[in-house]
Amino acid sequence: MSTTTETPVDQSAHKHTISVLLENKFGALNRVAGMFSAKGYNLESITVGPTEDSSVSRMTIVTRGDDAIIEQIIKQLNKLIDTLKVVDLTYDSFMERELALIKIGTTPDNRSEIMQIVEIFQGKIIDISHKTVTVEATGSGQKVDAIIKMLKPFHIKEIARTGRVALKREFVGEA
Amino acid sequence: MTQHTPTSPQRQMTGAEIFVRSLIEEKVDIVFGYPGGAVIGIYDALHDISDITHILTRHEQGAVHAAEGYAKASGKPGVALVTSGPGATNTVTGIADAYMDSIPIVVFTGQVALKLIGNDAFQEADIVGITRPITKHNYLVRDVNELAATIREAFYVATTGRPGPVLVDLPKDVMATKTVFSYPKTVKMRSYVPHTEGHQKQLDKAIALIEKSKRPVLYVGGGTILSNAAEELTKFARKTNIPVTTTLHGLGAFPESDELSMGMLGMHGTWYSNTAVNYCDLLIAVGARFDDRVTGKTDAFAPEAKKIHIDIDPSNISKNVKVDVPIVGDVKKVLQQLLPQVTALDTKDWIQTIKNWKEEHPLRYKNGKYIRMQHVIQTISEVTKGNAVMVSDVGQHQMWMAQFYRYIHPRTHLTSGGLGTMGFSLPAAMGAAFARKDLPIISMSGDGGIQMNLQELATIREHNVPVKILIMNNGYLGMVRQWQELFWRKRYSHVEMFGPDYVKLAAAYGIPGFRATLTEEVDDIVKKMFEIEGPVIVEFKVVKEENVYPMIPAGQTYHEIIDVPNEQTVPVNDEQETDLSLVTITKG
Known part of the structure; x- marks a missing residue:
């Protein structure tokens, strides 16, 4: 499942690709997508699907923001109880x-x-x-x-x- | 041939019975709730249980606020139980309140049977969807075999890390299905592992900043009380000689009788605490979240200070104000780690400077013939000497209760700080009264807020809950009126309000009721209300247009602070008072 939305953003804000592993539980996508809209974060795209472990989903999020916002996004993703791991791939080779x-x-x-x-x-x-x-x-x-x-x-x-x-x-x- | 009959070593129980047994396992002794169709089975299972007291509130919002009050006053999780649909949606304000103020509560909602979910069934609401952004976590139990483990997890999530509300939605058919009850001994969640200890590298950096500082300030928030760290915080402040200011929720974390206390900071904080924060060279935030009511304009907040921030929630770090040394951990643990590593600072000059500020700019008001809320609060403070649970509502009296009551002990000041929920005080005080039977419980509301959860008077009367219910009646929504006076050219738009005769109302509920209209009556009436066992309602007719000062207008800086005006003329009940006397108090 995926969505792509166009939101006007500050172009100085960098694009980040964030990979999230989370418990494959009912409503997990809603928790993440809801957090983005509740906090007013930009969400360029979000995809989610199963992984090699059927109890875990991987979500790939493309978002934009300055360093402070990206830091908050990662913290807020980690704060969700179902989140297992958050990696900002942007600074890695991916x-x-x-x-x-x-x-x-x-x-x-x-x-x-x-x-x-x-x-x-x-x-x-x-x-x-x-x-x-x-x-x-x-x-x-x-x-x-x-x-x-x-x-x-x-x-x-x-x-x-x-x-x-x-x-x-x-x-x-x-x- | 022998017939094999499946025999179970343990008795099969319904989900409803498992629910009740699970609460007993969690040592829940009180539940605030309201029955209905979807939870009728649970209520049937509760009927025979003597280990749990159920308090029937008169509205589900009251049940959740009562659970909050119980949790805040006791430190144990509060529990509410309501039915599906409107029962569940009525809990929303209370849950949002608990989320903003990090209060550990577990709310159980009934739900229509699984096969009816999504069918617009009678009394169906998607409460898990509705409460997702206002709970720390929530659950829909789809299988009775997961019920006990889910309840175990719900209490664990609510009470650990940064506490918060957790909701568990219980479909009616799941609660009627039978299985064997077994309560998990431990909780292990691979996705939720709050870590409580501060990192030594961060502690070292903090200690280095502390040792170098000449003008340090401790900025203490509600997290200190939530983590039961008032004792450690007090030891830390006294050992290092660092003056302390608290947030609204931090009140009680440090005794305001101590010379190091500066009372509350922020929009309506003391002049001297805000001044000290403005000029300090080190600000140590302890379980506080740099809320806008504290900081005003964030980039001008504590502009000269290096900042250390101790908080269990990493997302609070550098959210509003960038800090130099974050320490993620439980306040109690981190302070225990820091205590042996810090030494006494020479802050004599700094403390003397603050002392001078206190003398020059104390909290003050003009007292006269007609009643000022400040005077009532000050009187209660002098009578109870910090040994009472003070539960405020929202508005002017809330700020004065923060200013003019001298807090000594943690968990003695309960208020709706984050969400600012009018109608919080009465049910929350009721909940607190079940937690603290050793202290007098004071519920104070304005004439606006009291009418928002008035129905709980029936609950209070029914159980003879000893809450002293103080109604500060100025005939206005006082705080909104103050803003309209100061910032909206005194255009009083819909802030004047009619209220009932509260003494007659008290009589209607069978609660003793009194009214005071003159300052000279305050002492006697306060004495009388404490002499009466059980609930009392006292209406104080207070001056109509008194303002709360000091005030830093929203979004502005310390330099825009409005101190208490020297010539504050207050129109009182159509009569100008002339014989006014200045009353001053200082914290610390």
Whole structure:
């Protein structure tokens, strides 16, 4: 389950990706989402799903705030009784992925051009009809933004987009 | 062939019986509650139990405030039990109040049967959803086999770490289902492990700051009382010679008879405590949360001071005011750790300076023919000498009760500080009276607040609860009127109010009732109310337009402090008083 909301924010505030492990209990997502709205914190996206341990859920939160606000967000997340662990991945090397399904209206003329763009972005065509193709794109938020931007000139009929999921990178080689 | 019949070594019990047995395991001796359809089974199970006293309040809000009062006065968790739907929603204000003031209470709400949840069933409300942001934690019990463990956990969460309200929602069918009762001996929650000891590295940094300071101040909050650390705090202040100011909830954590006491700080704090905080070079916050009523404008609060902050809740650290040395831990434990490591400071000059401020700017008011609330409170203070539980409501009298009563012991000052809930005093005092049978219990309200939970007079009368109920009647919502006078060009919008004849009202409830209208009657009436065993109602007709000073207007700095005006003319009952005498008191 995920939601993405656009809230006007102070652009000087940095974007943070926070990973939360919490007891997989009834209402856990509500406790976290409710805390964000009660405290007036920005919530760009929140995703939640099971982990390797079925009693634990992982939530990935993308938010913005200055250092003091991020410090409070982490403390408030820790304060929730069901929270097991909170990690701000922002300062670590981490892997992140978002997924988007993009349904595009096509004509016989532009179908191949669309397919080329999809190929460049290593996306997949997962559905095709006489008048549409549906593209699956995964990658960083920026990459998903980019493919959507490239497909914009065509007739995008619908987009379904997840929030971000992220994990800390274990091997940090040279860039 | 032999027939195998399942035999259980223990008797099967219904959820309702397990609930009652669990409360007994938690050593709950009193429950404030109100029955209804969804909890009728629980009430049936309670019927035969002599270990638990059930007090039938006259409104569920009263039950929760009573549980709060009981918890605040005793240090033990308070318990409320109500039915589903409106019974549950009526607890919301009390729960929010307990959340803001970190009071350990456990509220049990009935719920419709599991299969009806979500169906808009009769008396259904999503109370777990409603109370999520105002509880420390809450539970919906979906399986009778989890009931005992959930109750165990609820009490554990409510009373440990930073205390707070916990709600447990009990569906009717779950409470009728049978299982074997076994109460867990211990609680282990991998996601909730409050740590209580201060980190030595942080203690070292704090000690270094303390040793260097010339003008230190201890800023003591309600956390000190919640952690039962008044004794340690007093030892710490006396050993280090550091003057003490307390928040509204900190009153009683340090004896106000001690030379080091400066009384309360903040919006209506003493002139000298606010002055000392403004000029101090070290501020040690102990179980306090830098609330806006204390700090005013945060970046101008204690501007010259390094700040140490002892608090069990990490989210309180640097939330409002950035501190130099945070110490996360239980106040009692941290003070016990610090005590052997600190030495006496030479603060003679600083204490002398504060003493001079006290003489120049004492708390004061003009007394006259007609009754001032300050005078009533001062009189009770002199009669009880700190040996009473003072329970205030919200408004002007609340601030005067903080200023003009001299607090000596912890858990003797109960008020709704964070949420500011009018109607708190009467039911909370009732709850406190069940906890402290050794002390007189004073409930003070304005004529506004008393009418918000008036129904509890019936409960008080029924159980002959010895609460002295003082109604300070100025015919106004006095604090709002004061703000309208000072900041809204004296446009008194909807603050004047009619009230009943409180003496007749007392008679209607079968409670002795008196009225005082002149200052000269105050001594006798106070004496009389203490002589009467059981509840008493006293209405004090007080001057109509007296203001609470000193005052730092909301969001402003120490430099905008309004001290008590020397020429305060108070229109009294359409008559101008001329023969006024100045009364001054200082804390410490």
